[in-house]
Amino acid sequence: MSQHDETQILKAVTDRMIPKDEWPSASEGGVLTYLERYAVQDAATWTDVIEPGLGALNAEAGKLHNQPFSELSAHKQDQLLHDAERDFFQYWPVSSKRFFDTLLSLVVEGYYGSPESGGNIGGKSWDMIGYRPGPASGKNSVVPEGDLPQTPFNQLKDRYDVIVIGAGAGGSVAAAVLAEAGLQVLVVERGSWLRYGQVGTDHLRNHRLSKYGHNTGPELDGNPRTIIMAGGDKRITMPFEGDYHNNAMTVGGGTRIYGAQAWRFHPNDFRMASRYGVPEGSSLSDWPIQYEDLEPYYNRAEWEVGVSGDGNAHSGRGKRQHAYPMPALSPTLEAEHLARGAEKLGWETGPVPLLINSVQRDGRPACVRCGQCIGFACPTNSKNGGHNTMLVRAMATGNCDLICDTLVERIDTEGGKHATGVHLVQQSEGSVQRRQVRAGHIVVAAGAIESARLLLNSANDSEPNGIGNRNGQVGRNLQGHVYAGAYGLFDERVQDGLGPGVSIATFRFDHSNESGIIGGGLLANDFTRLPLIHWYRALGPDAARWGSKGKETMSESYLRTSQIQGPIQEIPNPESRVRLSKSVKDRFGIPVASLYGSVHPESLRAAEMLGEQAEKWLWAAGAREVWRTRPGSGLSAGQHQAGTLRMGNDPLTSVTDPLGRVHGYDNLWVSDGSVHVTNGGVNPVLTILALAFRTAENLVKQG
Structure with missing residues (x-):
């Protein structure tokens, strides 16, 4: 088939997948331009699937109707495409269903995706369905971010009072508390310092939908992980793939692009085993601390990082000593519908606390309610993360150095009791540089997967299986959050496009x-x-x-669909874990994380129950159609990853003590979600922040 014939049939097929009506067809909407780019970026899929499929489809048109596909009537074209979708054609060089599904997905990407990726000319499809990516005010002004100066590799001091590994939620808090106490601090971040314009807004390459990549770090090349499948088979997984369980790796970590839900854990979250017993096959355990121990630090996190919310909402979530520093964002249209449904059911609901400015605060503006929040950086710098709150404070002291694009490859120790420093590695302009930096204390805050990997990679004569791993606990109990819920389609519009969108919640089914x-x-x-x-x-x-009906579905359902979902109290599993790969290394020659495990059956049972209640809520709110979502049973970690260095009183079953210090050490601390014994039935970031305040405060007291 000639290039001209291929172009003609491609245009004809795409324009039947998304035909012209009062809105542009696929080709008019920029899909062909998008496909041209895709053919270059993924030549294998194009030559192995799309091109032979187009040729076979054209051959079927000639066989059945004695005409090329592009010259057939719309009805005959649609019939051939329906047959291809049903895998009716048995003797094609490629499965006709695979061809159809692959091309349809690409056409949809080009029509409904980001104009910057080559399709969706003028954003016409977004206008058609009612999606507004920008601020509610319509003004697209970007508020400049403050500067975070970095220290060059060759200008680092030989020794610091404290080295903090990771510039995310926990690391940023630790850096601020320690630097403000007068300690000389070095923060090491493996990712880059990305300004707003560098994070990217591509709808196919972000931390909400990462089909081809993401918009922070790590780099896609040279940073693999491995996943061990249920049958024992191993596969290499890349940073944008789901089973990599990536959290954003950049200055600010996940807080750079998170949804910013700021929930405290429930008092019962700290005593799960006492309340429920220990299910068979689980490692469910009580925390060595109680809610009351953490409450003052929850308060510090809410006030010092900045949370908007209603302190009188959600009764029974634990006694509060203070209100939130900012009022809750106003409810959305969807929240108003759901509130009426909850009232019919007799359920208590309330607003969602958010680490987002609802009013101007600390020199940064209030949220402009843009329709592109989670998965992306904030255009007005109103989302409160490590990069624009605590790290700014740390740097302002003059006591904190920040180095980015640098990996800690191992921690040095003496006798398995005292940490002495770290080995750094950095690639710059094609060359790899390494150096050792000594420290009085080390705070590990790289996230549950990478923190465990670092301790395992730091094996020494005293601890041949890794730091803190004398009892085989490092890397175990990896967990995230299993989500369950339901969608509901309404007769009337229920979406007003106000970001961040999440606006109403209930804890009716928590404990x-x-x-x-x-x-x-x-x-x-x-x-x-x-x-x-x-x-x-x-x-x-x-x-x-x-087809015409598919286009109608999108245009009519986008603003009339509501989703209710939530994380459940995941039951930790000792065999869900991080180990070191025996065969795969990163670009610096360091063994990568090897992930293994599955969700405990009790977690799936809880998710089933929560999904049923989400469905009930949507029916009560007036939905005309409701359908459920169900989680898989594979390993759960992802952006809420936790548990691999859990705290406890007993070194036989935990890695860190109740203060977050590695058992047996006097100066090695952990300040991220890996210390969580259980991960709560809510987003964990506020607990990470609170524990970081507590751990850093105790480090300062120790001196």
Whole structure:
């Protein structure tokens, strides 16, 4: 088939997948331009699937109708495409269904995705469905971020009072507390310092939908992990793939692009084993601290980092000593509908606390309610993260150096009792540089997966299996959050496009006696959906996905669909874990993390219950159609990863003590979600921040 013929049939096929009506067809909307780019970026898929499929489809048109596909009537073209979708054609060089599904997905990406990626000319499809990516005010001004000066590799001091490994939620708090106490601090971040314009807004390459990449770090080349499948097979997984379980790696970590839900853990979250017993096959355990121990630090996190919320909402979540520093964001249209449904059911609901400015604070403006929050950087610098709050404070003291794009490859220790420093590695202009820096204290805050990997990679004569791993606990109990919920389609519009979207929640089924499950969790509406996420995940199970009816489905359902979901109290599993790969290394020759495990059956049972209640809520709110989402049973970690260096009183079953210090050490601390014994039935970031304040305060007291 000639290039001209291929172009003609490609245009004809795409324009039947998304035909012209009062809105542009696929080709008019820029899809062909997008496909041209894709053919270059993924030549293998194009030559192995798309090109032979187009040729076979054209051959079928000639065989059945004695005409090329591009000259057939719309009805005959649609019939051939329906047959291809049903895998009707058995003797094609490629499965006709694989060809159809692959091309349809690409057409949808080009039509509903980001204009910057080559399709969706003028954003016409976004206008068609009612999606608004920018601020509610319509003003697209970007508020400049403050500067975070970096120290060059060759200008680092030989010794610091404290080295903090990781510039995310926990590391940024630790750096500020320690630097403000007069200690000389070095913060080492493996990712880059990315300004707003460098984070990227591509709807196919972000931390909400990372089909081809993400928009922070690590780099896609040279940073693999391995995943061990249930049958023992191993596969290499890349940073943008789901089973990599990536959290954002950049200055600020996940706080750079998170949704910023700022929940405290429930008092019962700290005593799960005492309340429920220990399910068979689990490592469910009580924390060595109680809610009351952490409450003053929750308060510090809310006030010093900045949370907007209603302190009188959600009764029973633990006694509060102070109100939130900012009022809650105003409810969305969706929240108003859901509130009426909850009232019919007799359920208590309330707003969602957010690490987002609802009013001007600390010289930064209030949220402009843009429709592109989670997964992306904030255009107005109103989202409060490590990069624009605590690290700014740390740097302002003059006591803190920051170095980015640098990996800690191992921690040095003496006799398995005292940490002495770190080995740094950096690649710059094609050359690899290494150096050792000594420290009085070391704070590990690289996230549950990378923190465990670092301790395992720091094996020494005293601890041949890794730092803190005398009892084989490092890397175990890896957990994240299992999510469950439901979608509902309404007759009327329920979305007003106000970001961040999540606005109403209930804890009716968190530690509920009537639920009959262990723990339970939160139910809330979801963040504002990207158009592509709506097509991939939020269309009804029987909804048309292409053709005139598919286009109608998108235009009519986007603003009339609500999603309720929530994380459950995941039951930790000792065999869900981080180990070191025996065969795969990163670009510096360091063994990568090897992940293994599955979700405990009790977690799936809790998710099933929560999904049922989400469905009930949507029916009560007036949905005309409701369908459930169900989690898989594979390893859960992801952006809420936790548990691999859990705290406890007994070194036989934990890695750190109740202050976050590695058992047996006097100066090696952990300040991230890996110390969590359980991960709560809510987003864990506020607990990470609170524990970081507590750990850093105790480090200062020790001196």
